[in-house]
Amino acid sequence: MNPIWLPVVAIQGLWLRSTLRLTLAPGGGTSGTAPGPAGTPLRLAVLGDSTAAGCGVTGDDEAFAAGFAREIAARTRRPTNWQVVGQFGATARRIRFRLVPRLGDDLDIVVLLAGANDVMAGRGPALWRDDLTGILTDLAHRTHRLVIAGIPPFTRFPSIPARLARYLGERADALDAVSREVCGRNPERTTFIGAPAGTPPPDFFGADRFHPSALGYRLWAQDVAARVIPAQ
Template identity: 75%
Template structure:
């Protein structure tokens, strides 16, 4: 970004922090089971920040983890035992040292939703690489397969002013480039881009920052499609 725009970015950042009222994490369960005709359940965990915690909806059953479990159960025709380990405001350092140890062992799949708070906090690619590497080292010991979801398209967030959103989008792209490299170096780990194009009109919740119930379902459907690619999940 042209440095001449940095004062605008600073002013818009101050305005956003003073006006934005983010949705809190929902009530309801942080784990559950989606039934399916198979005998052996697929063990799923979703790990990360406020989106893993389900901020933007009122019940955990409406959030990303439960929605992804439903999508995977439909595609694999297996029951899915799922858990969500997420925390509002968690950047990669907190996820690495506080949240990864809370996961179960012997999981089939872990989906990581992280990095947005690193972007918002101004943490650079080197710190992101260090913590993401540590996170994946812990996850590959606990799961047969790991998927890291790319950073959100900040330029599409209704709550974020345009110049600030463009700045955040450029920072997010730099972290995503690192994520692809780190995933390539870790066994049984894949990178999943965010859905392409403009999200549907009802994607965002009332805070205009986190997904709504419909947004989480849309997002989970896209991630499930990328995970399965027409094949049964592990």
Template identity: 45%
Template sequence: MNPFLLPVIAAQGLYVRYSTEVLPPAGGPTTGTSEASGTEGSEAGGEPMRIAVLGESTAAGCGVDSHDDGFAGCFARALSERSGRPVEWSVWGRHGATLRRIRYRLLPEVSSGLRVAALLAGVNDVLTRRSPQDWGQDLEAVVGELAERAEQVVVTGVPPFGEFPSLPGTLRRYLAARAAELDEVSQRVCAGVAGVTWISSTDVLPMGPEFFARDRFHPSAYGYGEWARIVAGKVAM
């Protein structure tokens, strides 16, 4: 990064911080059940599949009114459609949470006996300039514990800052470069843990205006639905 651009990045960061609307987390229950439709799976009904979603503001459902329209609810419906089974979902999310906070504050609350656990993190670690080394240490600990509680763990890549319409160009490129550094570490960490799958955020590209909520930073109900559908498609049935 050109050091002469750092004042520009700092100024753009302050502008975005004070001009972007702060959307609250999704309301309503943080647990639910998605009934099987049987449209894709060969096994209709049966024992419910238990899943958990853990992470930052996207796990908390910022941008939608309820978790039914957030990642957790959409992920459960997509898995139910694929498997033909009902899916019981739980979500542990916190607006502004870094991976360190997720590790020590949220992870201990996640139950065991899960079929799938999804980790949504990275935005706040990029924004707070956490080092790739610190990120890797926390990620290794988090996915290691999740792998003991779930048959399969999916880790989503850092959301693509280059697509965020709320970010000015120079800041957007700077944050995208930092996110790429964390994603490189994530790929390496996840590849070393059995049952853990890393999913690149580029799989949800391109993102049109309808993908974003009114803050132009978090996903809309449509955006969560598209993202969750793609992630669910990577889960082994």
């Protein structure tokens, strides 16, 4: 971004923090089971920030984790137990040292939803690389497969002014580039999945115009699951 616009971005950032009314209370539940017709239940976990915790919805079955578990159960035809360890405002540093230790062991899939708070906090690629590497190292002993979701594109958030969104989007792209590199070191077990392409539908965002709605989480979960376990 042209440095001449940085004062404008700073003003817009202050305006955003003073006017945005985020949905603080997570409503997505912390555990559950998606039924499947046969087989040993799969065990998956969703780890990360407010999107992992389910901010923006109120029902246990409306957030990302439950939707992702339903998709995995449908694709594998196996029951799927899910758990969530998420926290509003969590950066990769907090996830690494505070949230990862709360996960169970012997998991089949762990999905990491993180990065937006690192972008907004001004944490750059070097810090992101260090913490993401640490997270993946710790999770390697807990799960068979790791999925790193790309940072949601700020330019599509209806609550963020356009110039600020572009600035945050550039920072997010830099962190996603690091994620691709880090995940590429062990492609057999670690997968980076970028944000879905295209313009989200009008009802993708919830009441705060920042977190996904029930529809948004469902579409996001469907996209990630389709790329983790493609249809046969």
